[in-house]
Amino acid sequence: MTAKYLKSWLFVIFALFLFADISAKESASLPTINVAELPVEARKTLVLIRSNGPFPYEKDGAVFGNREGLLPKQKRGYYHEFTVKTKGARNRGARRIVTGGEPTVSHDLYYTDDHYATFKRIKE
Secondary structure: OHHHHHHHHHHHHHHHHHHHHHHHHHHHOOOEEEHHHOOHHHHHHHHHHHOOOOOOOOOOOEEOOOOOOOOOOOOOOOEEEEEOOOOOOOOOOOOEEEEEOOOOOOOEEEEEOOOOOOOEEEEO
């Protein structure tokens, strides 16, 4: 019985390492952008995220579903989206910052300027 128990635990540990490796590769495959390289409006949005608002758009902070599958796979509710103001846009525009986990302290940050067609991982 002990050998069976040990085999089960080894399988679980192996599966966790395999998943962590796949998740790290998904994240590593995205291009990166330094905070200083972000547009001024995106840096302002980051400040608002860190201070928990107030946000200019009602949908800021809404759950981002990652339906495109471009970000590392996580449980629903992990990602949240925030609008980056676009000069001259009559609506929210195409630019967003997506955070993973708790937005005010997250280091899992992504920027899109084409409404989720592509993402860059934000490096702080």
